[in-house]
Amino acid sequence: MYTLTYESKSTGNPTVRDMEELMAHARARNHLEGITGCLIYYMGVFIQVLEGEKCNVLRLFERIKKDKRHSGVHLFSDDEIEERNFPDWAMGYCGIDKNTSGTKESEHFKKNLSLLVDLSASKNITAKLFWRRAKFLITSTN
Numbered sequence: 001m002y003t004l005t006y007e008s009k010s011t012g013n014p015t016v017r018d019m020e021e022l023m024a025h026a027r028a029r030n031h032l033e034g035i036t037g038c039l040i041y042y043m044g045v046f047i048q049v050l051e052g053e054k055c056n057v058l059r060l061f062e063r064i065k066k067d068k069r070h071s072g073v074h075l076f077s078d079d080e081i082e083e084r085n086f087p088d089w090a091m092g093y094c095g096i097d098k099n100t101s102g103t104k105e106s107e108h109f110k111k112n113l114s115l116l117v118d119l120s121a122s123k124n125i126t127a128k129l130f131w132r133r134a135k136f137l138i139t140s141t142n
């Protein structure tokens with residue numbers, strides 16, 4: 001089994017609806033291909049962790065890299081793994097943008113994400129780096 005994590009910049013300002021559509025498609029497809037993971041959208045930045053059979057994950061990553069909804073896709077860690085870190089998540093998602101930043105909901109989101117970061121027992125270095133990057137992102141941007 002294999003995992004990778006990357007970061008990229010959104011090319012537009014995706015609405016909640018855009019993100020819901022992206023996620024519905026991703027969940028359905030990932031489920032069929034046995035891919036699990038998590039996607040975070042925060043103030044114009046995506047970070048995603050993917051895990052599954054290596055050929056499936058790499059094939060998906062090739063598609064994702066070509067997607068015009070983001071650019072500057074930067075792979076920052078990958079690993080061969082024994083077991084999944086996100087077995088129940090066909091694709092988890094959390095998101096926030098400048099329209100929602102500063103609202104009660106977004107503060108709630110940040111708090112929950114911080115908690116999740118602290119509580120997630122990462123079984124491999126890629127998952128650890130994903131959560132560390134997520135935490136850095138939400139604490140360094142307002």
Ligand SMILES: Cc1cc2nc3c(=O)[nH]c(=O)nc-3n(C[C@H](O)[C@H](O)[C@H](O)COP(=O)(O)O)c2cc1C
Binds near residue numbers: 026027046070091
């Ligand atoms: C940030 C980001 C994350 C994505 N994550 C996934 C994913 O986990 N699974 C997936 O199938 N597509 C994902 N996509 C969409 C793919 O890039 C691509 O549009 C889609 O897989 C094409 O599917 P199709 O060949 O069925 O049209 C993502 C796109 C973006 C911009």
